[in-house]
Amino acid sequence: MAEKINLKGLSLKNIEEIFENWNIERFRAKQVMNWIYKKGIEDFNQMTDLSKELRNFLKANACTAKIEILDKRISKNRDTVKFLFRLEDNNVIEAVLMKHLYGNSVCVSTQVGCKMGCKFCASTIGGFIRNLHSWEILDQVFQIRNSLKDVHIANIVIMGSGEPLDNYNEVLKFIRLANSPDIFNISFRRISLSTCGLVPEIRKLALEQLPITLSVSLHAPNDELRNRLMLINKRYPIDSLIKACKYYFEMTGRRITFEYALIKGINDSFENGRELCDLLKGLQCHVNLIPINMVEERGFVKPSAKRIYEFKRIIESNGIQTTIRKEKGSDIGGACGQLRNKFLDKKEGYKDLWRT
Ligand SMILES: C[S@@+](CC[C@H](N)C(=O)[O-])C[C@H]1O[C@@H](n2cnc3c(N)ncnc32)[C@H](O)[C@@H]1O
Numbered sequence: 001m002a003e004k005i006n007l008k009g010l011s012l013k014n015i016e017e018i019f020e021n022w023n024i025e026r027f028r029a030k031q032v033m034n035w036i037y038k039k040g041i042e043d044f045n046q047m048t049d050l051s052k053e054l055r056n057f058l059k060a061n062a063c064t065a066k067i068e069i070l071d072k073r074i075s076k077n078r079d080t081v082k083f084l085f086r087l088e089d090n091n092v093i094e095a096v097l098m099k100h101l102y103g104n105s106v107c108v109s110t111q112v113g114c115k116m117g118c119k120f121c122a123s124t125i126g127g128f129i130r131n132l133h134s135w136e137i138l139d140q141v142f143q144i145r146n147s148l149k150d151v152h153i154a155n156i157v158i159m160g161s162g163e164p165l166d167n168y169n170e171v172l173k174f175i176r177l178a179n180s181p182d183i184f185n186i187s188f189r190r191i192s193l194s195t196c197g198l199v200p201e202i203r204k205l206a207l208e209q210l211p212i213t214l215s216v217s218l219h220a221p222n223d224e225l226r227n228r229l230m231l232i233n234k235r236y237p238i239d240s241l242i243k244a245c246k247y248y249f250e251m252t253g254r255r256i257t258f259e260y261a262l263i264k265g266i267n268d269s270f271e272n273g274r275e276l277c278d279l280l281k282g283l284q285c286h287v288n289l290i291p292i293n294m295v296e297e298r299g300f301v302k303p304s305a306k307r308i309y310e311f312k313r314i315i316e317s318n319g320i321q322t323t324i325r326k327e328k329g330s331d332i333g334g335a336c337g338q339l340r341n342k343f344l345d346k347k348e349g350y351k352d353l354w355r356t
């Protein structure tokens, strides 16, 4: 028997073409998409404005694949919900819903694990397993929205496990799908993509001219320090990264956000702050300071609140807009990849959910 076609993660146009090939009226595609994305219904049986005959045909020839929610953890102050998902091949990923005053955001993963090897990151500890398909990235948003019915999702941040630009085509497909009025209708301006700095792909993304926000994980103001923290810097040193960021701004008019995770005694000195200002001089940007989320396996610790504010003042005094990221969900495995690692280590009751 021919394999069923997964309608999840296909655009309206794609589904219309498939239906046309099956001699089904084109407008039925829009009806099916409304059921899936507007009403959250994935079961063809429940699509009551389709004839019984059509529902049976779709059941036999199509499917709406899904990722399964394995666990859902709500932070004590209820502003963060972490989701652990099982994929069809039994791999496990995580995504997070964060409630902000300016609207709720979902942070999605783009890969199972990561191959980039940043020293402070939990996502890379088990290595890289595989890229996610665009529908698997989309389904993280879909399942979260379905599971928290009263929560409106206003923003998507592509900042979960994995390096999105290392999975370029599927991530771009996902961005376009999430933006589509037939799917989530989230404006490009409300989508942020974070990268560790894959220079050729940043340049390629600039040419797409999508007005999304690009966040660059910088974390160090010079090559010597960045080489120690992020292996990618050996391939694409800071100078080439900053040039690519300037190019991105020229092509899109979108200001870059630089992420700088402050690690006590490593990158938080006054000298580091001044060097960072020199590096970013003249660039249209914003700096987001992140108190490092402790990852036991790595032994990095965040600086004191006083030092974090002092660092912020140095950057701001040079006319660069700077924010300190509010720590969210630290009681439920805050850093990306930490919950998945607990699952892989069969900790905290996850042993029973284990399947190979
Ligand atoms: C997990 S990464 C995923 C996106 C992309 N791979 C990247 O590196 O930008 C998202 C952000 O989390 C940051 N990050 C990773 N581990 C962290 C930790 N332990 N504490 C704070 N931020 C961390 C990364 O540097 C990056 O800015």
Ligand code: SF4
Binding pocket: 114, 115, 116, 117, 118, 121, 122, 123, 124, 160, 161, 162, 163, 195, 196, 217
């Ligand atoms: S910070 Fe990003 S690129 Fe680096 S290991 Fe983590 S997920 Fe991968």
